[in-house]
Amino acid sequence: MMSPHACFAALPPEGAQAFLGAALRKAWHLKPIALVAALVAGPAGASDDMQTLIAEVRRLADRVETLEKNNKELEQSLATERLSEKDPELATRLKAVEFQTLSMQKQARQIEALEGISVGASLTGVAQRVNREGTAGGASRQSRANYRGDISVTLPGGSMGDIEGSIFTHVRFGQGDGLGLRPTYTSTANTTAFQVSGVSDADSSFAILAQAWYQLKVPLPRGGVPAQSKEHVHLTFGKIDSFVFFDQNIAADDESRKFLNNAFVHNPLLDSGGDTGADRYGFAPGAIVQYVNEHNKAGAWGLSLGAFGAGPGANFSGSLGKPYVIAQADTTWRFNQLPGNYRAYVWTNGQGAGYDGITRRHSGFGMSIDQKVSDWTTAFVRYGHHSSGRVRFDRALTVGAEIAGNAWGRGADSLGAAFGLLRTSSAYHRDSPTLDLDGDGLLDPRASGNERIAELYYRLRVNEHLELSPDFQLIQRPGGDGGAPSIKVAGVRAKVSF
Numbered sequence: 001m002m003s004p005h006a007c008f009a010a011l012p013p014e015g016a017q018a019f020l021g022a023a024l025r026k027a028w029h030l031k032p033i034a035l036v037a038a039l040v041a042g043p044a045g046a047s048d049d050m051q052t053l054i055a056e057v058r059r060l061a062d063r064v065e066t067l068e069k070n071n072k073e074l075e076q077s078l079a080t081e082r083l084s085e086k087d088p089e090l091a092t093r094l095k096a097v098e099f100q101t102l103s104m105q106k107q108a109r110q111i112e113a114l115e116g117i118s119v120g121a122s123l124t125g126v127a128q129r130v131n132r133e134g135t136a137g138g139a140s141r142q143s144r145a146n147y148r149g150d151i152s153v154t155l156p157g158g159s160m161g162d163i164e165g166s167i168f169t170h171v172r173f174g175q176g177d178g179l180g181l182r183p184t185y186t187s188t189a190n191t192t193a194f195q196v197s198g199v200s201d202a203d204s205s206f207a208i209l210a211q212a213w214y215q216l217k218v219p220l221p222r223g224g225v226p227a228q229s230k231e232h233v234h235l236t237f238g239k240i241d242s243f244v245f246f247d248q249n250i251a252a253d254d255e256s257r258k259f260l261n262n263a264f265v266h267n268p269l270l271d272s273g274g275d276t277g278a279d280r281y282g283f284a285p286g287a288i289v290q291y292v293n294e295h296n297k298a299g300a301w302g303l304s305l306g307a308f309g310a311g312p313g314a315n316f317s318g319s320l321g322k323p324y325v326i327a328q329a330d331t332t333w334r335f336n337q338l339p340g341n342y343r344a345y346v347w348t349n350g351q352g353a354g355y356d357g358i359t360r361r362h363s364g365f366g367m368s369i370d371q372k373v374s375d376w377t378t379a380f381v382r383y384g385h386h387s388s389g390r391v392r393f394d395r396a397l398t399v400g401a402e403i404a405g406n407a408w409g410r411g412a413d414s415l416g417a418a419f420g421l422l423r424t425s426s427a428y429h430r431d432s433p434t435l436d437l438d439g440d441g442l443l444d445p446r447a448s449g450n451e452r453i454a455e456l457y458y459r460l461r462v463n464e465h466l467e468l469s470p471d472f473q474l475i476q477r478p479g480g481d482g483g484a485p486s487i488k489v490a491g492v493r494a495k496v497s498f
Helices: 004-010 013-026 032-040 048-078 090-115 310-317 426-434
Strands: 119-131 142-160 161-175 206-220 231-240 284-293 301-308 323-337 339-352 360-371 375-389 394-403 411-422 450-461 467-478 488-496
Touching: 032 394, 142 206, 284 310, 394 450, 394 467, 411 426
Parallel strands: none
Antiparallel strands: 119 142, 119 488, 142 161, 161 206, 206 231, 231 284, 284 301, 301 323, 323 339, 339 360, 360 375, 375 394, 394 411, 411 450, 450 467, 467 488
């Protein structure tokens, strides 16, 4: 019987090649090295083509073995996130790409989380000096300094379909009560003065949560495309400064940048006169519903109704019954193509404080107008009128203007001037000689006529964060007393904002 090698050698060349091909196909699933060994053990008389084929198979087997080894090393390297100097170059590159991708995803998530969040912060300082005749004691000139800080944060408040919510919070802190003036109808010549009451340590500064409210913005009509809606209803509730939503005025509503005297910052009947019934810092719990129509951008209009805690209800220490309620209608008009805002409102307060110490209902109406009269000048007027209540003054008229510095090459600066009249009420004119409102143990002089107020300031913009404002105020017939000397207050204000 012939051996396998003898049989293979006895075949003609064509038969040998056919036999070898069949053997290779049969041995396809064998290890490459074993296959090469079998071929090497073949007949010594194999052709040159056969030797070349064997060498190619051996080279392929070596390459497969190398690839398997590299693949195993790569799998082991990628099993950990840490980079190592022993890692293959490909593993290092893959890890770097993965780290960059994860970093980009993290930044995208952070940006998405911060979207809709806005933060504002400011620090305002005021130094003032009053003439000797204008002080409470009248003994000597008085000077005072104070500072106030405000931090506000607006956050997304979630959504319900096409209804968007927002959350607003406002923290206020400061030190200094400001000047002590002789009795006047204005509550203060420095509205920025802020110090937490009841604090025995005057060296400390304390903060309060001034405002915290939630607002829903409802597009109209319902079921439409929110981005194209020209009508909205705003629902707001929480602890609120009512002047954010009522009696606004572009030229005179920010004591940190514009007029300092309280009679010009808001309607004097509501603020200085106390008809808002807010807490000692000017805030109260409340709820507001607003309707805004912007179909005509040049003539947008709106209606607002608000109810706020008054008396003990303003500081959460008593009932919310008999609240302070105010309703306002506002519109935007153009005068010679220059924009202006016109607001009219009525109010009532079931817990109004009278000058006689008796709580009764106070009611009235007013208006607040700001109108650009030129490219550089915005004029304003406010009027307040009491219809019921026992108050010291029952009519208030303030007028003024803010002039931008473009005319003298300082476009970011402003010059402001205002004048006001506060009319003594007939009831207080009658009763004033029987009262001792200043607590000095002497009956007050008879009040009559108007208290007259004037203020002038210049706001100098030093840079994008700092503003300086020299300020001068004059109060004549303070408290309606025609025999009282005039009060003169000079000061400077600095504001840093971000």
